[in-house]
Amino acid sequence: MFIRFFIVPWLAALIAGCAGGTGVVAEAPPPLRVIVFPGAFNWPLWVAQDKGFFASERLAVAITPTPNSTFQMKGLIQGEFDIAMTAMDNVIAYREGQGEAGVGGPDLVAVMGSDAGFLRLVASPESRGYADLRGKTLSVDALTTGYAFVLLELMERHGLVLDRDYRTERAGGVLQRYQALLERKHAATILVAPFDAMAEAQGFNRLANATDELGHYQGVVAAVRQGWARAHPDHVRGYIRAHARAVDWLREPRNKDEAARIFLAHMPPNTPPQAADSAYRALLSGPESFQRRAQIDLAGVEMVVKLRAKFGRPGARLHEAATYYDPSFHEAAFHNR
Incomplete structure (x- = not known):
């Protein structure tokens, strides 16, 4: 580490x-x-x-x-x-x-x-699409916080539901998740730059940019x-x-x-x-890019609230x-x- x-x-x-x-x-x-x-x-x-x-x-x-x-x-x-x-x-x-x-x-x-997070869903070399993640284990920091809800949303938008179609396992922060992905402990995870590019250079596959699908996100x-x-x-x-x-x-x-x-x-x-x-x-x-003048994106915060309302405590x-x-x-x- x-x-x-x-x-x-x-x-x-x-x-x-x-x-x-x-x-x-x-x-x-x-x-x-x-x-x-x-x-x-x-x-x-x-x-x-x-x-x-x-x-x-x-x-x-x-x-x-x-x-x-x-x-x-x-x-x-x-x-x-x-x-x-x-x-x-x-x-x-x-x-x-x-x-x-x-x-x-x-x-x-x-x-x-x-x-905005620079969030990318990156998968193992043999996983070329969401369908390849069915039945696999994906890593998160903590399932109730952080970027785990982004992962859940991306998977659901592509027809995969937690515990029915795939599992999650805690692996820690992005550095720990990157290392676990390289060691093939998990099939996919959310990474941020430059870990996504470093993984891609070693044959791993980027399946999604989160903001391309979610729009605003803080x-x-x-x-x-x-x-x-x-x-x-x-x-x-x-x-x-x-x-x-x-x-x-x-x-x-x-x-x-x-x-x-x-x-x-x-x-x-x-x-x-x-x-x-x-x-x-x-x-x-x-x-x-990094937000100018340290401005927060309230529309992005609204998306964060929306995902927590959906996947957080019922x-x-x-x-x-x-x-x-x-x-x-x-x-x-x-x-x-």
Whole structure:
């Protein structure tokens, strides 16, 4: 398993002493603790670190990779992390008490958008269509959260129903699912760039792009506890601005070569150089590119709510999409800018 920790040094100036001539050194504040799934969709965070965009917002940021959504969301809810870059569905699930970790997060809310998920259904080399998945086992992170409902919807639209026509098994986050797919432990799974391209290069088959079938879909967002965010508004606003600045930087063609170097520096050591080019095309050149100015797609959130209402806890009442997003931090981040 590839797990690394990345920390941006605190770059605040040292404060000299006042009266009496004694020198006083200001103590650096603790870093902003961000937990993410490993993968190329963290590219804006890597850029914000390496190019000093977080530092320019007077933020020190410690990024921790998570093995799965239950670890991530439990850590966020219990205050071990300040921000989770996670699926929008996780925010809704844990806020409504439907999360798989067994803890509720009624205080959770999204404060910015990152992407539409970049979700692809990828299958084993011998599985060339949905019919070939009949009777097989497909992997998910957690069946009640994350992108599992996208998988269920895609399968159902093509005539296959869970437990009747196929089974699912928990495998963890996208890195773990990718590895399990390569090891032929499962017949198919939902992957995101560049793992889909890496799998295709080894003979695996892409059966679907989720957004081609679903239309609008909100994938990754920055999730916080509302109480913490209201107590640290400058941290939240600065984080949003730095992320948006990093996306703008990534989308600038003249930065492509440097962006590739940053990408490879943060990916596993055995990542082939061409993976950076594949990721650039998938994440920055197509219609599913990172969301500009960290804007959330409320129509995409509505699709997430729709899928959870369909496949989530029977009879559970969900709220309107806007309930799960607090726009005040985003609005304040770009006010008069």
